[in-house]
Amino acid sequence: GIGINISFIPPFEKLNQIEIGDKYAYISVTHKDNKGYKPKGFIGVDLNTTKHIAVSADPKTGNVMKFGKKAPHIRKKYSRMKRLLQLHGRYRSLKKIKHREANINTDLNHKISRSLVETAHKQRKGLRLENLKGIRKRGGAKTFRYALNSWSFYQLRQFIEYKAKMLGVPVEYIAPQYTSKICSRC
DSSP: OOOOOOTTSOOOSEEEEEEEOSSOEEEEEEOOOOOOOOOSSEEEEEEOSSSOSEEEEOTTTOOEEEEOTTHHHHHHHHHHHHHHHHHTTOHHHHHHHHHHHHHHHHHHHHHHHHHHHHHHHHTTOEEEEEOOTTGGGOOOOHHHHHHHHTSOHHHHHHHHHHHHHHHTOOEEEEOHHHHTTSSTTO
16 A cells, blocks of 8 residues: 555645645645635735735735745746747747746745635635626736736636635625725725
């Protein structure tokens, strides 16, 4: 038998399936939905595109947290690499670079969502996210539009939703213009 340590997985109701690949073991479990709690307040989350991926603010304490500071650097580095590879017709290398960038972005989205949800859970607060409808239609300079369209805000939102559901953290959606106005320090 193969000894697989699954102690890092949060408590689950049922172990569904384990598949063993070349490098990873894929484990499928069923979680019971956490009933949740009545929040003592909300932490506003503003999804940015220029300096940080997400900025959260607690209006009661004035505490501001910024996430994903290295995202613009990642974006800039990989856009330059992709442009050069495409220019020279190196499509196989281009595909590898795109895959590597996607993996880095996914990892960063996991870290951001985990931090946001765990912070809200520890403080017994909920999360207020901006409604993403129309986020791609925002105007602005060419560099702003590229930054906006090259990050997976939808993926980040999905990660926040499922992690919040597992811990019972309430999540609400509000119009984008109000997430920045919750705290003047944002």
